[in-house]
Amino acid sequence: MTAAFELARRGPAHGPNPRVGCVILAPEHHVRGRSHAPAGSLDDIDVLGAGWHRGAGTPHAEVAALAAARAAGVDVRGATAVVTLEPCDHTGRTGPCSQALIEAGIARVVVAVEDPNPVASGGAATLRAAGVEVVTGVLADEGRALLGAWYVAVRRGRPFVTIKLASSLDGRVAAADGTSRWITSPESRRHAHTLRAEVDALVVGTGTALADDPSLTARTPAGELAEHQPLRVVVGYRDLPDVNRLQTAGGELVQVRTHAPAEVLAALHVREVRHVLVEGGPTLAAAFLRAGLVDEVHAYVAPVLLGAGPHALGDLGVSTISGAVRLVPRDVLRLGPDVLVVSVPGTTVGGQSTARHEES
Numbered sequence: 001m002t003a004a005f006e007l008a009r010r011g012p013a014h015g016p017n018p019r020v021g022c023v024i025l026a027p028e029h030h031v032r033g034r035s036h037a038p039a040g041s042l043d044d045i046d047v048l049g050a051g052w053h054r055g056a057g058t059p060h061a062e063v064a065a066l067a068a069a070r071a072a073g074v075d076v077r078g079a080t081a082v083v084t085l086e087p088c089d090h091t092g093r094t095g096p097c098s099q100a101l102i103e104a105g106i107a108r109v110v111v112a113v114e115d116p117n118p119v120a121s122g123g124a125a126t127l128r129a130a131g132v133e134v135v136t137g138v139l140a141d142e143g144r145a146l147l148g149a150w151y152v153a154v155r156r157g158r159p160f161v162t163i164k165l166a167s168s169l170d171g172r173v174a175a176a177d178g179t180s181r182w183i184t185s186p187e188s189r190r191h192a193h194t195l196r197a198e199v200d201a202l203v204v205g206t207g208t209a210l211a212d213d214p215s216l217t218a219r220t221p222a223g224e225l226a227e228h229q230p231l232r233v234v235v236g237y238r239d240l241p242d243v244n245r246l247q248t249a250g251g252e253l254v255q256v257r258t259h260a261p262a263e264v265l266a267a268l269h270v271r272e273v274r275h276v277l278v279e280g281g282p283t284l285a286a287a288f289l290r291a292g293l294v295d296e297v298h299a300y301v302a303p304v305l306l307g308a309g310p311h312a313l314g315d316l317g318v319s320t321i322s323g324a325v326r327l328v329p330r331d332v333l334r335l336g337p338d339v340l341v342v343s344v345p346g347t348t349v350g351g352q353s354t355a356r357h358e359e360s
């Protein structure tokens with residue numbers, strides 16, 4: 001399974017489909033149980049085929065692994081398929097993997113995570129009904145972590161939401177006269193671009209679009225456009241007559257005419273967007289937090305003091321300290337002179353915040 005995870009990681013982190021890996025083991029493997037093989041090493045195991053999913057519309061991991069075995073001229077009848085996600089049971093962009101495994105004569109399927117996608121799930125039951133032995137839940141926590149935003153988005157039926165804040169040490173995003181370039185360091189901005197290249201949509205409010213005329217593209221450290229460009233989404237009713245950079249090369253520009261975060265997410269869910277990055281401004285970020293529609297907060301903090309000027313976040317409706325939105329820190333990263341704090345919403349248990357867990 002560890003090797004299947006490695007294969008899955010080769011797939012793209014963005015896009016409507018999950019990252020999935022599959023390894024097909026010779027029939028005698030699970031009988032001999034070569035437990036002395038180091039974790040993740042396939043050297044000592046009889047692998048008949050391996051594959052991973054390369055993005056929506058391409059073969060699923062199981063089909064890719066079966067094709068690799070076929071290309072190598074090996075017989076997979078009676079073999080074990082180790083898959084990071086339950087084989088699908090539907091015809092979507094491609095056919096059902098459950099049938100492909102049955103037709104190939106696979107005898108046993110080992111799965112990390114059950115498919116949370118109601119449209120595609122059911123593969124385990126179909127396989128069992130056909131006489132295939134199925135084991136699920138192997139290294140499931142690691143499998144869910146690998147599926148990341150996709151897993152949460154598909155389970156909740158709405159995109160996973162990351163809010164990005166970038167501010168001075170005193171929580172400001174611009175000086176009193178509105179100038180804001182640059183508060184955070186080049187290292188922080190580079191880091192933010194790597195995240196942009198992994199999400200499906202960048203979301204800003206009309207206020208930010210009109211005031212900053214951002215390009216909302218994912219760029220490489222050399223300043224070129226990254227291979228994958230997320231959708232550029234502007235939320236709000238105002239027309240965008242003068243935006244220039246948003247019209248230049250990059251992801252498709254979409255305006256969602258609403259102020260309700262849930263409606264924004266519903267519109268993007270229809271487009272199979274799994275992960276959105278809300279980049280501001282303060283009003284839109286606050287609206288998502290007030291609606292309880294934030295899964296992760298990325299706060300870039302620069303050792304800069306402004307003492308005046310707008311804040312990173314608008315009114316959350318918190319009037320007294322007991323109402324504070326307390327998050328659970330997950331990661332702290334130093335980026336040049338700056339610090340990135342990644343935190344997630346918590347559930348408060350006896351005054352202590354604990355991270356909200358995503359379970360099957």
Ligand code: AOF
Pocket residue numbers: 016017018020021052053055056057059060061062085086087088091092093094095097115116117120121
């Ligand atoms: C993948 N790759 O390796 C596996 C998937 O639209 P489709 O036909 O590509 O189906 C996508 C669904 O299939 C996906 O949401 C997930 O539930 C299931 N399994 N998908 O893209 C794979 N095994």
Ligand code: ZN
Pocket residue numbers: 060061062087088089095096097098
């Ligand atoms: Zn499939």
